[in-house]
Amino acid sequence: MTISGQVALVTGGSRGIGAAVCRRLARDGVAVAVNYRSSEGAAKSVVRDIEEHGGRAITVAGDVADAGEVGAMTEQVIRELGGLDILVNNAGVSQDALLYDMAMDAWLDVMRVNFGGVFHCTRAVLPHLMAKGAGAIVNVSSVMGERGWIGESNYAASKGAVNAFTRCAALEAARFGVRVNAVLPGFVPTDLVSALVEGDGGKSIRKQIPARRLGTTEEIADAVRFLAGPESSYMTGSLLTVDGGAAAVLGAGRP
Amino acid sequence: MDRHEITEIVTTAVVDGLGAEPDEVTPDATLLDDLSAESIDLLDILFRLERALKVKIQAAQLAEYVQGGIPDEEFGDADEIITEKGLAQLLRVMPQIDPDELRGTLKARRVMSLFTVDNLVDLVIHRMAVDAMEAGTPERAEVPA
Numbered sequence: 516m517t518i519s520g521q522v523a524l525v526t527g528g529s530r531g532i533g534a535a536v537c538r539r540l541a542r543d544g545v546a547v548a549v550n551y552r553s554s555e556g557a558a559k560s561v562v563r564d565i566e567e568h569g570g571r572a573i574t575v576a577g578d579v580a581d582a583g584e585v586g587a588m589t590e591q592v593i594r595e596l597g598g599l600d601i602l603v604n605n606a607g608v609s610q611d612a613l614l615y616d617m618a619m620d621a622w623l624d625v626m627r628v629n630f631g632g633v634f635h636c637t638r639a640v641l642p643h644l645m646a647k648g649a650g651a652i653v654n655v656s657s658v659m660g661e662r663g664w665i666g667e668s669n670y671a672a673s674k675g676a677v678n679a680f681t682r683c684a685a686l687e688a689a690r691f692g693v694r695v696n697a698v699l700p701g702f703v704p705t706d707l708v709s710a711l712v713e714g715d716g717g718k719s720i721r722k723q724i725p726a727r728r729l730g731t732t733e734e735i736a737d738a739v740r741f742l743a744g745p746e747s748s749y750m751t752g753s754l755l756t757v758d759g760g761a762a763a764v765l766g767a768g769r770p
Numbered sequence: 771m772d773r774h775e776i777t778e779i780v781t782t783a784v785v786d787g788l789g790a791e792p793d794e795v796t797p798d799a800t801l802l803d804d805l806s807a808e809s810i811d812l813l814d815i816l817f818r819l820e821r822a823l824k825v826k827i828q829a830a831q832l833a834e835y836v837q838g839g840i841p842d843e844e845f846g847d848a849d850e851i852i853t854e855k856g857l858a859q860l861l862r863v864m865p866q867i868d869p870d871e872l873r874g875t876l877k878a879r880r881v882m883s884l885f886t887v888d889n890l891v892d893l894v895i896h897r898m899a900v901d902a903m904e905a906g907t908p909e910r911a912e913v914p915a
């Protein structure tokens with residue numbers, strides 16, 4: 516069995532890590548549905564790029580926080596690409612603030628997309644994978660789900676929920692031949708974290724990472740590709756950290 | 771496809787779905803009580819049948835089939851004990867039961883525990899007949915008497 520010829524839906528595939536995942540999967544012959552919420556132009560350019568490299572891709576609009584839109588989107592992918600084998604739950608947002616100042620509904624806005632999106636898409640896609648008795652779901656979570664960071668209480672909680680969900684979904688899906696795993700990136704320069712990693716903040720963060728550098732979207736995409744393909748056939752319920760060693764550090768990691 | 775072949779496919783699905791020993795899965799073994807099937811096991815068995823026979827049975831349809839469309843309040847009395855009407859329906863889909871033994875004691879929520887491997891074979895045959903009828907193709911499976 517190879518990954519070539521399979522069909523993947525990548526949520527939030529228009530920018531950042533998601534766009535890199537789309538390109539990475541397409542490079543190995545996967546037909547890719549590039550989901551976006553508002554960046555239609557960016558999603559289209561990912562598709563164009565994939566097509567120029569001889570791959571197959573379509574764009575699919577839809578807000579992952581909306582269960583109805585997710586249902587329609589899933590049907591669209593199956594109709595237009597002739598099936599669905601891989602789901603990459605990548606769409607995510609943040610709304611950083613100190614808990615002291617955080618708006619009362621800031622937890623729900625982030626939760627709706629980051630965990631709600633994972634829940635809706637998994638719920639919508641799982642029956643198709645179960646009926647085939649095969650499939651892979653990869654959640655792009657975060658090391659923040661396992662560690663603390665000032666100003667990210669709502670975001671970290673949403674990723675903690677994704678991690679717990681990954682384990683439980685893996686248990687229920689395993690006997691149907693469907694694997695559910697998560698990639699936990701550390702710091703990767705994208706629009707999402709630009710405020711955090713640009714300028715002096717970036718310098719200070721780099722110093723705290725054992726590898727002394729930020730990750731690239733391609734490095735995260737490689738891990739997603741691994742968990743989506745037959746090379747990881749005995750892995751399910753795993754949380755795979757890809758962070759240059761950031762989460763391995765205790766305190767400052769030195770006296 | 772005859773009943774014998776369908777029985778074999780159902781038995782395989784139950785053995786594989788439950789990870790049971792083949793000699794445990796006899797036609798008169800009850801799925802929940804004798805074979806200790808959990809809800810996820812039933813789901814697994816139904817998906818295996820869907821793949822093997824192209825017959826789609828939702829887990830919720832299992833209970834619906836057993837209750838035969840009788841509304842809850844006519845199926846069981848105020849104390850949830852199965853009514854005469856309910857018993858007559860159960861006897862249709864689970865001919866092995868002894869209504870005299872169950873009369874006045876069987877609770878609605880215990881009904882599924884009487885469901886056997888053979889009853890599942892009947893349900894599959896029933897579903898295949900319904901599907902064939904709806905698809906307008908000539909019947910390929912006989913409806914149970």
Ligand SMILES: NC(=O)c1ccc[n+]([C@@H]2O[C@H](COP(=O)([O-])OP(=O)(O)OC[C@H]3O[C@@H](n4cnc5c(N)ncnc54)[C@H](OP(=O)(O)O)[C@@H]3O)[C@@H](O)[C@H]2O)c1
Pocket residue numbers: 526527528529530531532533550551552553554555577578579580605606607608628655656657658699700701702703704705706707708
């Ligand atoms: N960058 C990091 O350092 C880092 C670290 C750990 C984890 N992560 C996780 O990695 C994932 C991708 O992040 P990124 O850094 O690539 O962020 P990004 O550059 O901001 O991209 C986010 C993507 O998600 C899409 N999106 C957002 N809300 C959506 C919604 N409701 N429905 C559908 N699509 C939606 C966006 O599409 P539109 O533009 O169309 O809205 C965009 O394609 C996120 O889950 C994030 O939490 C990132």
